[in-house]
Each structure stands twice: as structure tokens, then as C-alpha cells.
Amino acid sequence: MRRFGLLLAAGLFHAPGCSSTCVDDGAVFNQSLEACMTAGLTANATEGTEGSESDTDGQTMTAPTEGSASATEGSATEGSNSNSESNSNSNSNSNSNSNSESDTITGGGGGVWCEDKDGDGFGDPANCVPAEPGEDPPAGFVPNDDDCDDGSEHTFPGAAPNDDPMACMTDVDGDDWGESMPMNPDVTPGTDCDDDDASTFPGSAEVEDPEKCMKDEDGDGWGDSSVGSGVDVGSDCYDSNADINPGDRLLYTAFDDGQFAEVNVETGDVTPFASVDIGPLAPPYQVITCAISPIDGTIYCSQSAKQILIVVDYCSGDTPTELADHGRSICGLGFLDDGTLYGIDSDGDELVTFDPATGEVLDAKPLTLDGNGVNIQACGMAVDCVGERMLVTDGQNSRILSVDPATGEGTVVADIPEGQWNSVGLEFDSVSKQAFSNNGDQLFRITLDGSNDYMQLPDLAVSINDLSYGPTCN
Ligand SMILES: [Ca+2]
Ligand SMILES: [Ca+2]
Ligand SMILES: [Ca+2]
Ligand SMILES: [Ca+2]
Known part of the structure; x- marks a missing residue:
């Protein structure tokens, strides 16, 4: 040699x-x-x-x-x-x-x-x-002369066999799908819409769509709703948690006796399916609103009778964990995709930021509309995980605002001419891209596209405070 x-x-x-x-x-x-x-x-x-x-x-x-x-x-x-x-x-x-x-x-x-x-x-x-x-x-x-780009270990004939078993392609993330925009003009483009992420490729979210190029990080077959450009938007708001997705979730509300009940939007039935043991907790106990962390699936609720947050695992039935005294009247809770926990203080009319580890308030901003303060009396809160925006129901005016978390400034995205609402829940459905909101036992399906279309659904069997999606516990 x-x-x-x-x-x-x-x-x-x-x-x-x-x-x-x-x-x-x-x-x-x-x-x-x-x-x-x-x-x-x-x-x-x-x-x-x-x-x-x-x-x-x-x-x-x-x-x-x-x-x-x-x-x-x-x-x-x-x-x-x-x-x-x-x-x-x-x-x-x-x-x-x-x-x-x-x-x-x-x-x-x-x-x-x-x-x-x-x-x-x-x-x-x-x-x-x-x-x-x-x-x-x-x-x-x-003993071969087969490399088509000897400056890239990820580029060779057959590098992306799911696209083509022979073609010269680049597959950086190793998911067997080829980079769609290779730097080397001699390399054949593949169909991987994110070649730096092995959980993103055509058919990744096979339950939701067998062909679209989505991201499915938790492997539950549903695509992440929060993705970069070039990747198809899915409807999995909790892509770090395989236990909750549009195919395995329920719409629930919490009651003051520790019970959790499923809300059937088609029939209005409200059916208890789980409960937590509140016996060891000193009374009083009143749950106004809940939200689930997109990071780890932890459920936080506002225990308004003591002005604290509690951590709840309704699937286990364990006694909730009480967090720090925050001293505020929280009528809505919601997580943004980055794991930041927000709440609406109906006394101070403020958007507050919580530390999920302690339950303490980290920040508070006045809630405004066109620069003017908004008088929140009853509210619901949800996150539009597709549009990546925070939604707040202003019950007094029966309207839904999109609130900028950086400034507290709201924008009206739906205005429902159905009186004043005083016991308000709000949840976003990532599949229909619509919201459910209730006023006591009245339930509405509301579009959020600026058309202001809404539909009143069958009345609920009981009056409730909150609407949230959560795991089914199966
Ligand atoms: Ca080589
Ligand atoms: Ca090579
Ligand atoms: Ca790839
Ligand atoms: Ca998923």
C-alpha cells in the first residue's frame, strides 16, 4: 500500500x-x-x-x-x-x-x-x-468508490433509505429520511422537513396523518402543535406527554368535594370519573380552575378558598400538594408551551406569572384593552397551542381576549352577545381550533378566527366553574 x-x-x-x-x-x-x-x-x-x-x-x-x-x-x-x-x-x-x-x-x-x-x-x-x-x-x-460527498459523514448513497435506498442523500438526524434542502447541489433532496430532529419526518405522527411531515416527540402518533416553519402543524398540545393527546384525553371540570367529572359537549352530561383525597387537607377547599403542564403533565389548580395553587394527580387519587400562599383571586390558569404558568387575578385585574415549583407569583401586569384597564369579574383561561396565544374569557362582557403575555395587552377574538357570565370556564380544542366556554350550565363552541361565529351547545347537567383537557387515566 x-x-x-x-x-x-x-x-x-x-x-x-x-x-x-x-x-x-x-x-x-x-x-x-x-x-x-x-x-x-x-x-x-x-x-x-x-x-x-x-x-x-x-x-x-x-x-x-x-x-x-x-x-x-x-x-x-x-x-x-x-x-x-x-x-x-x-x-x-x-x-x-x-x-x-x-x-x-x-x-x-x-x-x-x-x-x-x-x-x-x-x-x-x-x-x-x-x-x-x-x-x-x-x-x-x-474498498469502494461510492461516496457522493466525502466531506459529510451523513451523506452517501442510501443514507436516507425511507426516501430512496440508493440515492445520494443527507440524513443528519439519523431517522432515515433525507434532508430536503441539502447544501451540496449534487445531493438529491429528500423529504425530511427537519433534518436536525429525529422525531420530525413524513408520517412521524402516524395516527394524526400518515404522510404529513410532523413532529411527534412523545411518540403517541399525534403531531406537535407548536413547530417551526416547514413542519406541518399537528394537534398535540402536549407533545412531551404521551398520555394526553386528541385521541386520549377528556374534557373535565373539578368539584369542591375532590371529584373530577367528564364534560360531554354533545349531551351536556357531567360524569364523575376520578377523585382526589382531600380529607387530610384543612378546609375550606374550593377549586376554581386547573391547567396541565406541557412539560411534564403536572396538573395545577387554583384553590381559591385559601388563595393557593395545588398540584393534583387525579389519576392516582392522592391528596393534592398545597403550594405557597399567593394571596390573589385567581379565576383562570394556563401554561404556555414553554412551561410558563400564567393566571388571571380577578381582584387586581392582572396577568400574573407563577413559579410552578413554589406556587409564588413572580410577576404581574395590568390586563389592558386598547391601553385601558379591563375589569375582570369572572374569567376562564386557556392556551391556543396552535396559534400559540393565551386566551382569557372576560365574563362580564362575555367575550374572549387574546392576551400578550409580555405586555398584558388584550385583543378581542370573539364577542358573544349572551349576557354577563359569572361562572366561567374556557378550553381550546386543538383539533377543531375552536374554544369551549361556559357560563355556569350554558356551554358554547366559539370560533377564534375573527368571524365571531359561535354555537350554543346543550345545557350542562350542572353548573360548573372550569373546563380543561386532561388525561383519561386509562
Ligand atoms: Ca466517505
Ligand atoms: Ca459521505
Ligand atoms: Ca433525517
Ligand atoms: Ca405527540
């Missing part, structure tokens, strides 16, 4: 079968070994005029004289007969000829050793030397 290096460096290497043009210069040889080999083989084949139509075990290299003689002697129509006779007659010769040349003729991936700078196991066709039978390739070389 060292010999090759020396010979190539000196420009002295000469491959039998190659024309002098190919090998006069080491650099030229390096650039065009394959072409050189092809040229050499073509030259030999040309000498045997029966050429490639002869059978497959090497006769093309052999008996050029008989071949051309036959072709010359035979008429055009007899040509094929002449050829087959000459081939069968010269089988022994051709075999010995083939054998005698086999240690020097190179061609295809098996006959060359090529440098593999990026270490992906595929060799750079521009940096090859003929293979030495019986020896191992030199360090840094591999």
Missing part, C-alpha cells in the same frame, strides 16, 4: 490496460481512475469485435483475432452464429486470458481502494488507488 503512494507521488504508476493518457500524471489518474479503467476495458473489448454480445464469463477480453475474423468472414446474418461458435471454441483460452489479467484489471467498487475522509465507509472516487488483492486497504481507505 505504501508502494502505491510512492508510485503515485512520482507519477510512475502504470496500470495495465490503461492508456498512457490516464497514467502519465498521478493527479489525472486519481481524478479519473474509473474512467481510465472503463477506457482500458473498452479498448480491449474493441479489439474483440464481437464485443459485448458474447456471453458473460469474460470472453469479451479474449480471442480478438478469431472474433474479428469470424465477423469479417460471416455475412451480417451469420454473424451471431459465427460469434457463438468462436466463443465456445475459445472457452479455454478465454478463461486463461481472464485469469491472467484478473490481478491487474480493476473496475467497480471491488477493484479499488478509495480514501474515506468522512469515515462513513464510502470512498471518495476522486482519491482512489488500485486494490492489492490479498491485502487490506491503507489506513483511511475503503
Whole structure:
């Protein structure tokens, strides 16, 4: 192997079968070994005029004289007969000829050793030397010339087999789907819409859509609702939590006896399905609103009777954990996708930010509309995880505001002319992109697209304070 290096460096290497043009210069040889080999083989084949139509075990290299003689002697129509006779007659010769040349003729991936700078196991066709039978390739070389980009370990033929088992593609994240906008113009674009994230590829959220290029981080088959450009938006608001998604969730409300009940928006039924043990807690106990963390699925509720937040696991039934005394009247709670917990203080008419670890208020901003304060008397709160906006029901005016968490400034996104609401819940449905909101036992389905369309649904069986999606506990 060292010999090759020396010979190539000196420009002295000469491959039998190659024309002098190919090998006069080491650099030229390096650039065009394959072409050189092809040229050499073509030259030999040309000498045997029966050429490639002869059978497959090497006769093309052999008996050029008989071949051309036959072709010359035979008429055009007899040509094929002449050829087959000459081939069968010269089988022994051709075999010995083939054998005698086999240690020097190179061609295809098996006959060359090529440098593999990026270490992906595929060799750079521009940096090859003929293979030495019986020896191992030199360090840094591999026995093929198949790499299509030897500057990228993620780029080689068949890198993205889900797109194409053969094509030269880039797959950085290793999900077997190819980068859709490769830097190298010679690389075939694949269909991976985010090649830095192995949970994002076509059909990732196979339950929601078997073809769209979505992100499904928690692997529950539903696509993340909060994604960057180029990735299809899904309807999984909690893509870090496989236990809650549109296919496995329920709309619930909390009662002051520790029970949690499912709200059926089609029938108005309100059916208890879980409860927590509030026996060990000192009374009074009154739950106004709940929200679920998109980070870890933890459910926080406002225990308004003590002006604290509590952490609830209704699936376990355990006694809720009481957090710090925040001293505020919280009528709505909601998490943004980044895990920040917000609340609406109906006494101070403020948007507050909580520390989920302690339940303490970290920040408070006046809630405003057109720069003026909003008098919140009863509210509900939810997060539009598709539009990535915070929604607040202003019960006094039976309208829904989108509130900028950075400023507290609201924008009216729906205005329902149905009186003053005083016991208000709000939840966003990521599938229909609509909101459910209630006033006591009245329930509404409300569009949020500025059209102000809404529909009153069947009355609820009981008056409730809150609407939230949560896990089904199955
Ligand atoms: Ca390589
Ligand atoms: Ca490569
Ligand atoms: Ca990929
Ligand atoms: Ca998911």
C-alpha cells in the first residue's frame, strides 16, 4: 500500500490496460481512475469485435483475432452464429486470458481502494488507488468508490433509505429520511422537513396523518402543535406527554368535594370519573380552575378558598400538594408551551406569572384593552397551542381576549352577545381550533378566527366553574 503512494507521488504508476493518457500524471489518474479503467476495458473489448454480445464469463477480453475474423468472414446474418461458435471454441483460452489479467484489471467498487475522509465507509472516487488483492486497504481507505460527498459523514448513497435506498442523500438526524434542502447541489433532496430532529419526518405522527411531515416527540402518533416553519402543524398540545393527546384525553371540570367529572359537549352530561383525597387537607377547599403542564403533565389548580395553587394527580387519587400562599383571586390558569404558568387575578385585574415549583407569583401586569384597564369579574383561561396565544374569557362582557403575555395587552377574538357570565370556564380544542366556554350550565363552541361565529351547545347537567383537557387515566 505504501508502494502505491510512492508510485503515485512520482507519477510512475502504470496500470495495465490503461492508456498512457490516464497514467502519465498521478493527479489525472486519481481524478479519473474509473474512467481510465472503463477506457482500458473498452479498448480491449474493441479489439474483440464481437464485443459485448458474447456471453458473460469474460470472453469479451479474449480471442480478438478469431472474433474479428469470424465477423469479417460471416455475412451480417451469420454473424451471431459465427460469434457463438468462436466463443465456445475459445472457452479455454478465454478463461486463461481472464485469469491472467484478473490481478491487474480493476473496475467497480471491488477493484479499488478509495480514501474515506468522512469515515462513513464510502470512498471518495476522486482519491482512489488500485486494490492489492490479498491485502487490506491503507489506513483511511475503503474498498469502494461510492461516496457522493466525502466531506459529510451523513451523506452517501442510501443514507436516507425511507426516501430512496440508493440515492445520494443527507440524513443528519439519523431517522432515515433525507434532508430536503441539502447544501451540496449534487445531493438529491429528500423529504425530511427537519433534518436536525429525529422525531420530525413524513408520517412521524402516524395516527394524526400518515404522510404529513410532523413532529411527534412523545411518540403517541399525534403531531406537535407548536413547530417551526416547514413542519406541518399537528394537534398535540402536549407533545412531551404521551398520555394526553386528541385521541386520549377528556374534557373535565373539578368539584369542591375532590371529584373530577367528564364534560360531554354533545349531551351536556357531567360524569364523575376520578377523585382526589382531600380529607387530610384543612378546609375550606374550593377549586376554581386547573391547567396541565406541557412539560411534564403536572396538573395545577387554583384553590381559591385559601388563595393557593395545588398540584393534583387525579389519576392516582392522592391528596393534592398545597403550594405557597399567593394571596390573589385567581379565576383562570394556563401554561404556555414553554412551561410558563400564567393566571388571571380577578381582584387586581392582572396577568400574573407563577413559579410552578413554589406556587409564588413572580410577576404581574395590568390586563389592558386598547391601553385601558379591563375589569375582570369572572374569567376562564386557556392556551391556543396552535396559534400559540393565551386566551382569557372576560365574563362580564362575555367575550374572549387574546392576551400578550409580555405586555398584558388584550385583543378581542370573539364577542358573544349572551349576557354577563359569572361562572366561567374556557378550553381550546386543538383539533377543531375552536374554544369551549361556559357560563355556569350554558356551554358554547366559539370560533377564534375573527368571524365571531359561535354555537350554543346543550345545557350542562350542572353548573360548573372550569373546563380543561386532561388525561383519561386509562
Ligand atoms: Ca466517505
Ligand atoms: Ca459521505
Ligand atoms: Ca433525517
Ligand atoms: Ca405527540
